[in-house]
Amino acid sequence: MDNAQTAIPTTGAQERELVINAVRVIHQYRDKDEDEIINELIASGVQDIDAERALLFIETAFARVMLSNSGASFSDLFTVHSLSSKSKVVQACFSLEPIYQAAVSVAQDAVSGKTLSREEFASAACRGWECNAVSSIQSRGENPINYEFGPSAFFSMNDQVFEKWKMSIAVLRPSSKGPNTPWTRLRRLVTRT
Numbered sequence: 001m002d003n004a005q006t007a008i009p010t011t012g013a014q015e016r017e018l019v020i021n022a023v024r025v026i027h028q029y030r031d032k033d034e035d036e037i038i039n040e041l042i043a044s045g046v047q048d049i050d051a052e053r054a055l056l057f058i059e060t061a062f063a064r065v066m067l068s069n070s071g072a073s074f075s076d077l078f079t080v081h082s083l084s085s086k087s088k089v090v091q092a093c094f095s096l097e098p099i100y101q102a103a104v105s106v107a108q109d110a111v112s113g114k115t116l117s118r119e120e121f122a123s124a125a126c127r128g129w130e131c132n133a134v135s136s137i138q139s140r141g142e143n144p145i146n147y148e149f150g151p152s153a154f155f156s157m158n159d160q161v162f163e164k165w166k167m168s169i170a171v172l173r174p175s176s177k178g179p180n181t182p183w184t185r186l187r188r189l190v191t192r193t
Contacts, residue, residue, distance in 0.1 A: 015102035018046065022054040023062075023106070023116055027123040038157060048157070049164040053099050056154050060094065061103035062121060063128025065111060071145025072134050078152040080169075082162040090162070091151075092169045 022041055029037050034055060041051035064074055076095050082088035094100045107125070110116040125131060129152070134144045156162035 012098070012102060015098050016106055018050060018054055018099065019058060019102045019106045020115060022046070022051075022058055023120050023124045026055065026058065026127065027117075027120040030123040030127075035157060048161050049168065050099070052157055052161055052165075053097070054103075057094070057097060057100040058103045058124050059128040060130065060152060061100055062107045062110075062125035063130040065104060065107035066121075066125040067130055067134055067144075070134055071143060072130070072137075073148040074130060075149060075151045077150075078154065080154050080156055080162065080165045082159055083155050083157075084159050088159075088162060090165050090169050094152075 021044070025040050025044065026037055029040055032040075037055055038048075038051045041054060042048055046054065060078075076093045078092060078094055080090045080092075106115055107121065110118075110121040130149070133147075133149065137144050137147060156165055
């Protein structure tokens with residue numbers, strides 16, 4: 001499928017395969033920046049939106065799995081910002097993202113020795129901002145259990161991909177408008193700030 005086309009939601013098995021293959025690319029290019037890794041994923045046949053999502057969600061999911069016993073608490077919310085306009089922002093929940101869910105599952109399996117090598121797991125986990133934040137807290141002699149981190153913020157690689165984020169987030173929103181849906185809680189939190 002052409003990268004310019006709208007991404008079609010994938011099944012859980014496809015998402016797991018995407019995550020495993022993306023982690024291997026991340027490990028192979030671990031000394032490269034995010035744009036270079038995303039370009040490598042695209043060159044391997046991954047759609048641009050899925051390449052960006054995979055890298056960002058893998059970094060976060062693997063870091064959070066690695067830090068699951070640290071006591072630090074992380075928000076389920078995230079925002080995606082356009083590089084060209086500060087006013088263009090998409091807000092969503094990690095728990096509603098199939099690629100993120102697959103990344104958590106693969107990371108948990110990697111920790112228990114079922115998938116990926118330790119080196120591949122570490123290459124992905126240590127890229128997450130969460131690892132840097134907890135490491136900084138611990139280097140000051142503080143306990144991360146006292147910290148609750150707010151929403152993650154990501155920047156999309158270009159406006160075309162940002163528009164795909166907007167379209168795909170709209171597709172993932174639950175249709176229920178009940179008071180206890182994650183999206184309703186997200187809107188309440190966002191409107192308070």
